[in-house]
Structure formats: structure tokens, C-alpha cells
Amino acid sequence: MSEFQQSMxxxxxxxxYLDKGYKINDVYENLSGMFVEFAQQEEVAVLQIxxxxxxxxxxxxxxxxxxxx
Amino acid sequence: MADxxxxxxxxxxxxxFWLASAPPTNSGYQVQRAFEAGWGGAxxxxxxxxxxxxxxxxxxxxxxxxxxxxxxxxELITDRPxxxxxxxxxxxxxxxxxxxIIASLMVEPKQEKWHEIVKRVEDVGVDGLELxxxxxxxxxxxxxxxxxxxxxxxxEKQTYWVKEAARTPVIVKLxxxxxxxxxxxxxxxxxGADAVSMINTINxxxxxxLDSWNTVPHVAGKGAHGGYxxxxxxxxxxxxxxxxxxxxxxxxxxxxxxxxSNWQDAAEFILMGxxxxxxxxxxxxxxxxxxxxxIDGLNNYLDDKGLASVMDLVGRSVQRYSNWGDLDLNYKIxxxxxxxxxxxxxxxxxxxxxxxxxxxDLYTEDxxxxxxxxxxxxxxxxxxxxVCPVDGxxxxxxxxxxxxxxTWNERQTLISxxxx
Ligand SMILES: Cc1cc2nc3c(=O)[nH]c(=O)nc-3n(C[C@H](O)[C@H](O)[C@H](O)COP(=O)(O)O)c2cc1C
Ligand code: SF4
Ligand code: SF4
Numbered sequence: 001m002s003e004f005q006q007s008m009x010x011x012x013x014x015x016x017y018l019d020k021g022y023k024i025n026d027v028y029e030n031l032s033g034m035f036v037e038f039a040q041q042e043e044v045a046v047l048q049i050x051x052x053x054x055x056x057x058x059x060x061x062x063x064x065x066x067x068x069x
Numbered sequence: 070m071a072d073x074x075x076x077x078x079x080x081x082x083x084x085x086f087w088l089a090s091a092p093p094t095n096s097g098y099q100v101q102r103a104f105e106a107g108w109g110g111a112x113x114x115x116x117x118x119x120x121x122x123x124x125x126x127x128x129x130x131x132x133x134x135x136x137x138x139x140x141x142x143x144e145l146i147t148d149r150p151x152x153x154x155x156x157x158x159x160x161x162x163x164x165x166x167x168x169x170i171i172a173s174l175m176v177e178p179k180q181e182k183w184h185e186i187v188k189r190v191e192d193v194g195v196d197g198l199e200l201x202x203x204x205x206x207x208x209x210x211x212x213x214x215x216x217x218x219x220x221x222x223x224x225e226k227q228t229y230w231v232k233e234a235a236r237t238p239v240i241v242k243l244x245x246x247x248x249x250x251x252x253x254x255x256x257x258x259x260x261g262a263d264a265v266s267m268i269n270t271i272n273x274x275x276x277x278x279l280d281s282w283n284t285v286p287h288v289a290g291k292g293a294h295g296g297y298x299x300x301x302x303x304x305x306x307x308x309x310x311x312x313x314x315x316x317x318x319x320x321x322x323x324x325x326x327x328x329x330s331n332w333q334d335a336a337e338f339i340l341m342g343x344x345x346x347x348x349x350x351x352x353x354x355x356x357x358x359x360x361x362x363x364i365d366g367l368n369n370y371l372d373d374k375g376l377a378s379v380m381d382l383v384g385r386s387v388q389r390y391s392n393w394g395d396l397d398l399n400y401k402i403x404x405x406x407x408x409x410x411x412x413x414x415x416x417x418x419x420x421x422x423x424x425x426x427x428x429x430d431l432y433t434e435d436x437x438x439x440x441x442x443x444x445x446x447x448x449x450x451x452x453x454x455x456v457c458p459v460d461g462x463x464x465x466x467x468x469x470x471x472x473x474x475x476t477w478n479e480r481q482t483l484i485s486x487x488x489x
Pocket of ligand 2: 403404420421425426427428429442446447448449450451452453454
């Protein structure tokens with residue numbers, strides 16, 4: 001899979017969580033990439049993001065969420 | 070015609086082009102001919118403790134037919150008697166009262182030595198002093214030049230001693246042989262420097278002769294490290310000037326030196342904060358007359374930009390020089406190939422395929438070989454446009470980002486605010 005396709009898939013996954021009403025609850029980065037914790041009421045899901053473009057996209061979404069709060 | 074006069078910390082000259090302290094300014098004969106040719110100022114070949122030079126002093130690096138891409142020397146400061154130099158400075162200043170003559174000085178790091186030489190050169194009417202804390206070879210072994218220029222405390226103290234005695238403006242010439250030049254620039258400023266100049270030469274060995282196994286140059290079969298200058302060092306010098314220009318603690322004018330060969334180089338240094346420039350290698354390579362094109366070119370450029378004076382150009386790009394962490398991560402450019410002018414050498418394809426992001430596709434259209442960039446995979450690294458031999462065949466074009474601007478620093482602040 002091309003890096004572009006991989007990043008598009010990761011971006012889609014981020015969008016899916018947000019569309020379902022999940023909020024970005026926590027995030028941490030380590031050598032294996034970025035781990036984003038999405039939460040909706042009691043439900044918590046962790047998404048691993050590997051590609052650079054998706055990590056940039058995530059930051060933009062986090063900015064949106066923060067500015068709405 | 071724009072006004073090319075500059076005033077660097079009180080030193081006035083008819084244009085921003087000075088000869089750097091080096092062989093071109095070794096004698097009154099040379100400096101007077103340089104002024105006649107059009108140079109606005111000259112920093113006299115460094116005066117100081119008596120020294121001896123070796124024979125076989127210079128070497129150059131040629132690259133793909135470009136002679137003197139870089140220049141290397143193991144020459145020390147002047148080996149002529151101080152009295153002779155002082156007499157010639159006096160005569161030259163009398164003949165050219167409106168040109169700038171700056172005495173470059175280097176003595177041992179002792180207060181009385183600095184006081185003595187400052188007094189003697191100022192008595193013959195120099196317009197300013199330049200302290201050579203940069204020479205990387207020969208003098209350094211004796212505690213002078215870059216040996217003292219690499220130690221911030223010594224830079225500060227010696228500048229202070231000079232300022233105690235000096236009546237004319239004091240420029241401190243810095244060595245690039247240090248990790249962070251702003252540290253010594255700040256030290257010079259604390260010591261009272263009226264200006265700083267940079268760069269002196271960079272430690273170097275020009276080469277090794279593959280037949281004799283001697284160093285290049287060698288002196289009777291032995292070599293020693295020299296100082297590197299010329300076009301190859303320009304980017305290093307330009308960065309050092311820019312770093313000092315944007316540092317609020319280095320709040321003195323800058324004289325830019327290093328690889329300046331034409332008016333465009335000079336204008337870049339001026340944009341990045343230099344009030345004037347100094348030239349050595351280009352004059353050694355092509356002679357004093359190069360200054361004519363420099364003056365004409367700068368004049369035309371200032372006219373084109375609608376600027377009345379070269380002083381209006383000083384520092385205009387400094388605020389555009391920032392930290393990596395303050396660059397927009399979401400800014401996007403991509404390569405675009407113009408197949409109408411492309412000569413199908415495939416250098417861009419090879420470069421991208423072997424060493425970048427594998428996104429230049431080859432295909433044929435009506436039997437004609439063509440190239441196309443897959444924009445979604447292009448990271449905008451510029452490599453293809455750098456290696457392309459045809460002007461205009463590859464353009465780097467902006468693409469609107471789908472997400473708003475964000476810097477690394479903003480991103481880290483955002484993420485850490487979430488984790489709290
Ligand atoms: C042969 C040679 C001798 C030099 N001697 C001196 C010197 O005596 N004092 C000094 O401050 N700089 C000296 N320099 C350094 C130049 O003044 C200048 O800082 C350096 O060459 C960078 O400028 P360029 O790239 O235009 O040559 C010398 C340079 C060369 C090439
Ligand atoms: S800019 Fe870089 S990534 Fe894009 S096509 Fe050129 S070489 Fe490849
Ligand atoms: S490097 Fe330039 S000229 Fe060569 S194939 Fe690529 S676009 Fe064409």
C-alpha cells in the first residue's frame with residue numbers, strides 16, 4: 001500500500017470516531033507512532049496512527065476540538 | 070541611482086564593498102589601486118606581533134570544472150614591519166580621505182599589548198579597528214586568533230581592553246570554528262564592540278595528492294591545517310550573519326564576510342542583516358575590477374526595488390529567519406514537470422526513485438517519453454528541481470492545504486495541554 005493510501009485510511013479512521021461523537025481524550029507518542037485515545041461516555045478506543053500526514057491531520061482535529069471547548 | 074553610502078557603527082564609506090583583511094590589502098600600493106577601482110573600504114592585512122610565513126601557502130578546490138569553488142590558505146598575518154604598514158596607511162588615507170581604512174589587529178591577549186597597538190594605528194588616521202579573533206592557523210598555536218576567539222571570556226576581555234584605548238569604532242571579527250557563533254558575538258557586544266564581522270576562515274585541509282601522498286598544499290613534504298573560504302563557505306557565513314542579526318543580545322551592526330563573489334551575494338548578506346560586506350577570495354580570483362559589476366548590479370537592484378539607499382535594504386529578511394519549530398507543518402508544495410521543455414534526461418526520476426519518495430512516473434504519450442509527478446506522494450523536497458539541468462522544466466508549486474497552519478511548537482503545546 002502506498003504511504004498516501006495508508007495515510008488516507010488513518011485519516012478516515014480518525015474521522016469515523018469523530019463522526020460517531022467520540023472526543024479526543026488523550027494522546028501520546030512513542031517509537032511506534034502516535035496513540036490516540038478517543039472516548040465517548042464510558043467507551044474508550046485507542047487508535048494507532050503511523051503516517052506523518054495523518055498525524056498532522058490529527059493535530060488539526062485536536063485544534064478544532066480545543067477551540068470549540 | 071540609489072545612494073550606496075554606508076555608515077557601519079560610525080565608519081563611513083562610499084559603498085558597502087570592502088576588501089577583507091588578506092593578501093589584497095597587504096600594501097598601500099594595492100589598497101590605493103583597489104580604491105581607484107571602486108572599492109569603498111579596505112581592512113588592512115592584519116598587523117601584530119612579528120611572524121614568518123612559509124612558502125606554498127594556498128590551495129583551491131575545483132569542482133566539476135569550476136575553479137576556486139573553495140580556497141584554502143596557511144598564510145599568517147602580515148610579515149611586513151609595522152612602521153612600513155603605518156606609513157602606507159597614512160599615505161593612503163591622505164590620498165583617499167573618503168574611503169574607509171580599517172586596521173586589522175592581532176596581538177597576545179594582554180591589556181598593554183592591545184593598548185600599544187591601538188594607539189599606534191589610530192595615530193596614522195585609520196577610520197576603525199577590526200580585531201582578528203579568527204585566524205585558525207599559526208597564530209592560534211600562540212594563543213592568538215581563533216584560540217582566543219573561541220573563548221567567550223577572552224573575546225569579551227580583549228574587546229574591553231581595546232575599547233579602553235580606542236577612539237575609533239571597534240569591529241570584532243569572529244571565527245566560524247565554534248559551535249554557536251552568537252555566543253562569541255554576544256561576548257564581543259558585552260565587551261563594548263561597536264560592530265562584529267564574520268566569518269574568518271574555516272579549519273580545512275584542501276586535499277591529499279594521490280601520487281605523492283603529500284597534503285595539498287605541503288611545505289617540504291609536510292602540511293598543516295589551513296583556513297577555508299570562497300564560494301563554498303557562503304551558506305555557512307550567511308547563516309552565521311543571520312543568527313547574529315536576529316539575536317537581540319547582538320545589537321550592533323554586522324559586516325558580512327564569506328564567499329561573496331558578486332552583487333547578488335552581497336545583497337543577500339545585506340538582507341540578512343549585514344550593513345556592508347567584505348570580499349577576499351573573489352578579488353584574489355578575478356582582480357579588483359569585479360567591484361564595478363558589484364556596484365552597478367546593486368545600484369540597479371535597489372532602483373528596481375524602489376529603494377533610495379542601500380541602508381534601506383539592511384536586515385529586510387531577518388524577521389523571515391526563524392526556528393524550525395516555528396515553521397508551518399501544513400504548508401504544501403509539490404513538483405510540477407513541464408514536458409514541453411524537458412529533455413528526458415531522467416535525472417529527476419532517478420533522484421526521486423533512488424533517494425526521495427518514488428513519485429515521478431515515466432510514461433509515453435503518442436510514442437513520446439513523458440514524466441509526471443504523483444502529487445499525493447510528493448513531499449515537496451525540491452530534489453528533482455535541484456538536479457534538473459533545464460531551467461523551467463520543474464517548478465515547485467504551492468498547493469492549498471486542507472488543514473489550517475500549525476507549527477511544531479504549537480502542536481506540542483496543544484498535545485501537552487490535552488495530556489494534563
Ligand atoms: C590568503 C588569505 C589570507 C588571509 N589573511 C587574513 C588576515 O591576515 N586577517 C584576517 O582577519 N583574515 C584573513 N583572511 C580571511 C579573510 O579576510 C576572510 O575572512 C575570508 O577569506 C572569507 O572571505 P572570502 O570567502 O571572501 O575569501 C585571509 C584569507 C586568505 C584567503
Ligand atoms: S519534490 Fe521530492 S518528492 Fe516531490 S517529486 Fe521531486 S524529488 Fe520527488
Ligand atoms: S531532470 Fe529535468 S530535463 Fe531531466 S527528465 Fe527531469 S524534468 Fe526532464
